[in-house]
Amino acid sequence: MSATATVAATAGSAADRPAGGGLVVALLLPIALVNLVGFLLPVFNLALISLQEVQASGAMTGGWSTAKWVSVVTDDFYWELLWNTIRTSLGITLATLLVSYPIALYLHRSSGLWRSVLLVMVISPLLLSAVVRTYGWIAILSDQGVVNSVLKAFGAAEPWRLMFNLTGVTIGLTEILMPYMILALVAGFGRLDPRAEEAAATLGASPFRVFRRIVLPLSVPGIALGSLLTFVLAVSSFITPKLLGGGRVFLLATEVYDQAIVTLDWPLAATLSMIVLVVFGIAIAVYGRLVRSIG
Amino acid sequence: MDKPPISPALKCLAAIAFLFLLAPVLIVVPLSFSGDVFMSFPPKSWSGRWYAAILQNPKMLEAFLFSVKLAAGVTVVNLAIAVPASYALVRLAPRGAEAMTSLFTAPLLLPTIVLGLAMLIIFARIGLLATVPGLFVAHLVVTLPYVLRVISTALSTLPIAVEEAAATLGAAPATVFRRVTLPMMLPGLVAAGALSFLVSFDEVVLSLFMSGPRLSTLPVEMYHHVESRADPLVAAISVLLVVFTLAIVIVVDRSLGLAKTFVK
Amino acid sequence: MMHQAPTAMTIAEAGPVRGQGFLSLQALTRRYHDFVAVDAVDLDVAKGEFVSLLGPSGCGKTTTLRMIAGLVPASDGRIVVAGRDITAMPTYRRDMGLVFQSYALFPHMTVAGNVAFGLEMRGLPKAEIRTRVAEAIAMVRLDGREDRKPGQLSGGQQQRVALARALVIRPSILLLDEPLSNLDAKLREEMRNEIRDIQRRLGTTAIFVTHDQDEALTMSDRVVVMNHGHIEQIGTPEDLYERPASPFVAAFVGRTNRLEGVQQGATVTVSGLAIEAPIPKSGPVEVLVRPHRVHVAPHGAPPPAGRNRVDGTIRRATYAGNVVQYEIDAGSVTLTAEAATAGIGGLIPVGTAVTAAWAVEDTLVFGRPS
Numbered sequence: 001m002s003a004t005a006t007v008a009a010t011a012g013s014a015a016d017r018p019a020g021g022g023l024v025v026a027l028l029l030p031i032a033l034v035n036l037v038g039f040l041l042p043v044f045n046l047a048l049i050s051l052q053e054v055q056a057s058g059a060m061t062g063g064w065s066t067a068k069w070v071s072v073v074t075d076d077f078y079w080e081l082l083w084n085t086i087r088t089s090l091g092i093t094l095a096t097l098l099v100s101y102p103i104a105l106y107l108h109r110s111s112g113l114w115r116s117v118l119l120v121m122v123i124s125p126l127l128l129s130a131v132v133r134t135y136g137w138i139a140i141l142s143d144q145g146v147v148n149s150v151l152k153a154f155g156a157a158e159p160w161r162l163m164f165n166l167t168g169v170t171i172g173l174t175e176i177l178m179p180y181m182i183l184a185l186v187a188g189f190g191r192l193d194p195r196a197e198e199a200a201a202t203l204g205a206s207p208f209r210v211f212r213r214i215v216l217p218l219s220v221p222g223i224a225l226g227s228l229l230t231f232v233l234a235v236s237s238f239i240t241p242k243l244l245g246g247g248r249v250f251l252l253a254t255e256v257y258d259q260a261i262v263t264l265d266w267p268l269a270a271t272l273s274m275i276v277l278v279v280f281g282i283a284i285a286v287y288g289r290l291v292r293s294i295g
Numbered sequence: 296m297d298k299p300p301i302s303p304a305l306k307c308l309a310a311i312a313f314l315f316l317l318a319p320v321l322i323v324v325p326l327s328f329s330g331d332v333f334m335s336f337p338p339k340s341w342s343g344r345w346y347a348a349i350l351q352n353p354k355m356l357e358a359f360l361f362s363v364k365l366a367a368g369v370t371v372v373n374l375a376i377a378v379p380a381s382y383a384l385v386r387l388a389p390r391g392a393e394a395m396t397s398l399f400t401a402p403l404l405l406p407t408i409v410l411g412l413a414m415l416i417i418f419a420r421i422g423l424l425a426t427v428p429g430l431f432v433a434h435l436v437v438t439l440p441y442v443l444r445v446i447s448t449a450l451s452t453l454p455i456a457v458e459e460a461a462a463t464l465g466a467a468p469a470t471v472f473r474r475v476t477l478p479m480m481l482p483g484l485v486a487a488g489a490l491s492f493l494v495s496f497d498e499v500v501l502s503l504f505m506s507g508p509r510l511s512t513l514p515v516e517m518y519h520h521v522e523s524r525a526d527p528l529v530a531a532i533s534v535l536l537v538v539f540t541l542a543i544v545i546v547v548d549r550s551l552g553l554a555k556t557f558v559k
Numbered sequence: 560m561m562h563q564a565p566t567a568m569t570i571a572e573a574g575p576v577r578g579q580g581f582l583s584l585q586a587l588t589r590r591y592h593d594f595v596a597v598d599a600v601d602l603d604v605a606k607g608e609f610v611s612l613l614g615p616s617g618c619g620k621t622t623t624l625r626m627i628a629g630l631v632p633a634s635d636g637r638i639v640v641a642g643r644d645i646t647a648m649p650t651y652r653r654d655m656g657l658v659f660q661s662y663a664l665f666p667h668m669t670v671a672g673n674v675a676f677g678l679e680m681r682g683l684p685k686a687e688i689r690t691r692v693a694e695a696i697a698m699v700r701l702d703g704r705e706d707r708k709p710g711q712l713s714g715g716q717q718q719r720v721a722l723a724r725a726l727v728i729r730p731s732i733l734l735l736d737e738p739l740s741n742l743d744a745k746l747r748e749e750m751r752n753e754i755r756d757i758q759r760r761l762g763t764t765a766i767f768v769t770h771d772q773d774e775a776l777t778m779s780d781r782v783v784v785m786n787h788g789h790i791e792q793i794g795t796p797e798d799l800y801e802r803p804a805s806p807f808v809a810a811f812v813g814r815t816n817r818l819e820g821v822q823q824g825a826t827v828t829v830s831g832l833a834i835e836a837p838i839p840k841s842g843p844v845e846v847l848v849r850p851h852r853v854h855v856a857p858h859g860a861p862p863p864a865g866r867n868r869v870d871g872t873i874r875r876a877t878y879a880g881n882v883v884q885y886e887i888d889a890g891s892v893t894l895t896a897e898a899a900t901a902g903i904g905g906l907i908p909v910g911t912a913v914t915a916a917w918a919v920e921d922t923l924v925f926g927r928p929s
Contacts, residue, residue, distance in 0.1 A: 021389075023383070023387065024383045024387050024389045026379075027379040027380060027382060027383035027387075028379075028380055028383050028384070028395070030375075030376040030379070030380070031376050031377065031380040031399055031439065031443065032399075034376065034432070034435055034436060034439055035398060035399055035401075035402075035436075037432065038402070038414070038432050038433070038435060038436035039401065039402045039405075039410070039436055041417060042410070042413035042414045042416070042417045042418075043405065043409075043410070043413045045413065045416060045417050046409070046412060046413035046416060049416055099312045099315055099316075100312065102305060102308035102309040102311075102312050103309050103312045103313060103316070105305060105309070106301060106305055106306070106309035109301045109305075110301065118313075120544065120548060121313070121316075121317065122316070123544075124540070124541070124544055125316065125317075125320065127493045127497065127540050127543075127544060128320065128497065128536065128537065128540055129497040129499060129514045129517070129536065130497075130499060131499055131514050131517045131518050131521065131529075132319075132320075132323070132517070132529075132533040132536060132537070133319045133320065134319075134521070135319070135323065135517070135521050135529050135530070135533060136318065136319025136320055136321075136322050136323050136533070137318075137319045138334070138521065138525070139319070139322045139323065139326050139334060139336055139530070140318060140319065140322055140336075142334065142525070144333070144334065144335035144336065145335075145336050146322060146336045149335075149336055149337060172319075175315060175316060175318070175319060178312075178315075178316050179316075207302055232406070235406070236406030236407065236408050236409070237408075238408055238500070239499055239500065239518065242522070243518070243521055243522060253406075253408050256408055256409075256412060257408065257503075260412050260415060260504070261503075261504070266412075266415075266416055269412055270412065270416070273406075273408065273409040273412050273413075276406055276408065276409055277406075277409060280406065
């Protein structure tokens, strides 16, 4: 019945309609094109580039080679880079969790207009360029910055080096990634029924024990998701490490950028970026296993 | 339902955490009124010279104007692409709609540094590097998933019975869409548009890969400035950007509640 | 009631000739993969008639209505309106008014805008739209609220807007999909009368979907009882109640006692009890008796002629104000009887030995698979 299609296109639940194929294709064509040209092709090409043969001059021959992979895997520098990146990112994740948790719990317990205001305060930094926020941290952490001015006023002779090292990068990224963690935690708290806490309190649990026995276990899924997000974003960020590290902090992402823009060794940059993806995959796998073990 | 009372200890910890979260944004305000040549805190003298300096910096001004135009153009095209796509995926629900949605939002999952490199390599080959179309496509790729997601959510939460009602009253499918579906989606469109504009306006990673000496966006110019010089110029720009962003956030929040768009 | 709408009553008595109704459903079927939601439904509705589709949820009544509206394509069969096959016609050309359970008002338009929408779609001149909208709004008694948005109205008012919006286009058929189920009990009763009055006044043909037997019985000229995608019975409310075509209809429309037994001639034996049936036959049967047709009298009172009787004791008495329900333990069977209350002290205490009796013609007997 050809008329069925016209009837179906008018209205009805999704199950009712064998959708008009031509219309669907026409409506989806533009987005599919953007996805193909701007995403699928470049990423597929990137994977291939890491397997391209390169001459000593840096020009690509067009042949295939696993040379880049071999040289990266056998070079201690890159192993150290990888280890540095993972260690730093884990540290940042832990720090972010510790600073974000009180805010998330506070948000969960507050209500009304005050909660909305606080929520906007948490979200707004997301809408502000990482460059601006990193610049703010330079103003706080540099030798002439806020912290060292205070220390000097108390009589410190030497400035405390908080920038151009891992300390600065960790502090800056922790703050920059906080909104993601807070939002994941708040979403996780959604499942937390205040009556469970009240029930525990009526059963004689002190506030601290209510937190440890009821609140904390129930917020584990939120913690897991927030930690995954934060870790993954820490591994791949390079604006903050570049600016706060001042070229003295070497991480996987900054190395990708340097190889791509400064050294112009694209196959190497491609290989390193594939390693970033491998780290991503491992993090997601660990998260998946964790979530399953929680049940 | 009553929420449990908040203990003083938690209040204290949350206040400290909030201070930490907002510190870098708060600090640039006094810094922007510094009268010093170099960045130091507290400033030795106060002035509005760095605000004046923005107006005398043609590179920054040019980059700002380009960023605004780019973000506006990207937003318009985003909506034009995402509205029909959402309609097809949500309302016409063809086979594999879910898989397609995942594919179209996949660029969000990829680290921008990897995406930036991938685009750099392929765009260099076809001569789109440091061109307006190149930057435009790059911004489109990273903002479209947000727009698609927000609009699809808005569309899927619309009660379908209202559209059916319009059809029973004699409205043809195109009329139903124009007179009923689109107006009801308006809050979603505003949210998607604002998000698209802000994400594009603040985008720095892809822009760094895609821009060149003669064509760059404001965040890229600011990045290069911070990298090479430690003066309060960027503080003054930052304050203006905070005001700019806040204005957009407040306008959107007034019309539909920003919190709702982010936290379900 | 009779003198108000004589035509409706005469139609109700017979119903239109098969295939000749103003609205005619012919072997209408809807399949979802291998599930048959509506199975070869035949129904004819006369012009001006008010017909209810009644049944439990999932019985196919809403799907039938949505097929009539064109919101769900039919898998098989035909829908004919005024002699014209509209099975393949898109919804927006069908000229039917549909009132949704959720009202489905346009939230971004005013009350007047909602009501005017259908007229605008028909390209009527502005002046005519204005008068007809005003009339429709007055008809549902919402004058003065024309410029409100639906969100500013109560549930009952939204319901009226939905009704006005559907009626203002002077639809060939008015479709109502459980329109009262979101209202509270008192308002529901008020709206029943209001909908019925307006429908009579305008002479609109109406199809009303409900799972509420009270609504169906009190509002309709005829009721269609559906179950598992089939029509169990079509009839006037009285038909359905007094002459149910199946145990399902008897149980769904009103409450009933249900006993299983074996019939031989005019006598049904239910666990040793002999019950007289109005029509002789033989085989395993189900015996149904309405509780309020069962009369309870003190034990030993002489039974009137032509009555079935069962002796037992009152096990439980449930007082509900206007009626009292007695659960009677008769050894092998349990019967429920319902009696009107009559002043203080009229209740029979629990434990009293009683005789339950009912007329032979109130005994409904259906064959059952052995």
